Amino acid sequence: MQDRAAILFKIADRMEQNLELLATAETWDNGKPIRETSAADVPLAIDHFRYFASCIRAQEGGISEVDSETVAYHFHEPLGVVGQIIPWNFPLLMASWKMAPALAAGNCVVLKPARLTPLSVLLLMEIVGDLLPPGVVNVVNGAGGEIGEYLATSKRIAKVAFTGSTEVGQQIMQYATQNIIPVTLELGGKSPNIFFADVMDEEDAFFDKALEGFALFAFNQGEVCTCPSRALVQESIYERFMERAIRRVESIRSGNRSTA
Numbered sequence: 416m417q418d419r420a421a422i423l424f425k426i427a428d429r430m431e432q433n434l435e436l437l438a439t440a441e442t443w444d445n446g447k448p449i450r451e452t453s454a455a456d457v458p459l460a461i462d463h464f465r466y467f468a469s470c471i472r473a474q475e476g477g478i479s480e481v482d483s484e485t486v487a488y489h490f491h492e493p494l495g496v497v498g499q500i501i502p503w504n505f506p507l508l509m510a511s512w513k514m515a516p517a518l519a520a521g522n523c524v525v526l527k528p529a530r531l532t533p534l535s536v537l538l539l540m541e542i543v544g545d546l547l548p549p550g551v552v553n554v555v556n557g558a559g560g561e562i563g564e565y566l567a568t569s570k571r572i573a574k575v576a577f578t579g580s581t582e583v584g585q586q587i588m589q590y591a592t593q594n595i596i597p598v599t600l601e602l603g604g605k606s607p608n609i610f611f612a613d614v615m616d617e618e619d620a621f622f623d624k625a626l627e628g629f630a631l632f633a634f635n636q637g638e639v640c641t642c643p644s645r646a647l648v649q650e651s652i653y654e655r656f657m658e659r660a661i662r663r664v665e666s667i668r669s670g671n672r673s674t675a
Contacts, residue, residue: 416471419519423468426543430461433542440535441507442672449673452507460511467519493521494573494597498566500559500587501536502579503529504639510536513576514552524552525572527562559583567591567598574598605644610656612649626663 430437438453447456477489497517501509506528517524528536533556540554555562563583567575567590576599577587584602591598614625632643648656 416474416521419521420468420472422546423464423471423515423519425546427461427464427468429543429546430457430464430539434458434461437507437535437539437542439673440538444532444534445503445506446672448670456505456508460508463508463511463515467515471519491520496523496525496572498525498527498569498572498575500527500563500566500575500577500579501529503532506532506535507539509578510539513578517576518547518551522573523550525566526552526554527559527566528554528556530557530559563587564590568593570594572596577601601640604640606641607645607647608643609647610649610652612652615652615656626660629660630663630667 434453434457438449438457441447441452441456442449445452474491476491479487479489481487499510499513499517501513510526510528514524514526526536533554536554537556540552544552563577563586566572567587572594574597575587575591577584578601581602584600588598588600608628610625610629614622629643629646631639634642646660
């Protein structure tokens with residue numbers, strides 16, 4: 416475990432040394448502003464590798480006493496090879512969220528980036544690939560339907576992790592039942608925002624934050640798991656609130672992704 420932790424720390428350090436390069440690649444690959452990739456996406460990805468490196472450094476086996484005559488030993492063992500399928504909205508961050516814990520647990524990874532945004536993940540592997548033993552992380556590009564089905568039905572895959580639409584997630588789960596392997600799914604959902612009347616009691620930072628939260632549906636093309644999908648506004652403030660909320664949305668301007 417100490418060796419795995421050391422590798423994960425080295426990956427994080429290497430990513431930090433190339434933060435600007437990775438952020439630029441993510442911006443050009445995905446289209447989101449450079450301020451987001453350089454201040455949020457890539458730093459969070461780096462933190463994720465360091466977090467799981469720290470976790471396994473402190474991890475130990477456990478013993479529990481079932482009764483006066485029975486003792487249970489707890490062992491942590493890797494599953495083997497895990498298949499991981501990520502979406503296009505946060506390519507590097509999603510890849511890190513899936514790879515870091517899998518590597519920390521001692522697994523090998525077959526990672527399938529989104530067909531539309533493979534470049535930043537490929538760049539990441541160019542940057543950190545020499546830190547990993549051969550064959551531990553494998554990146555496969557191509558059509559999602561074909562590769563996703565293969566990963567979920569392959570007898571050499573011990574687990575599948577998928578982030579994407581509910582419809583595709585259902586298919587992945589069905590495929591995985593052929594070999595009865597575990598599946599982790601992060602799928603679509605609804606994120607209602609609720610605004611009560613007192614949100615407009617004062618023209619203050621709290622109200623401004625509420626308007627900012629409302630307008631988040633317009634960012635990242637709405638493709639964020641926590642993106643507001645509907646607003647529930649108390650009737651007594653509905654007209655006034657919506658007037659201000661629409662004004663906030665109309666103030667959004669598209670700019671150069673490399674300077675915005």
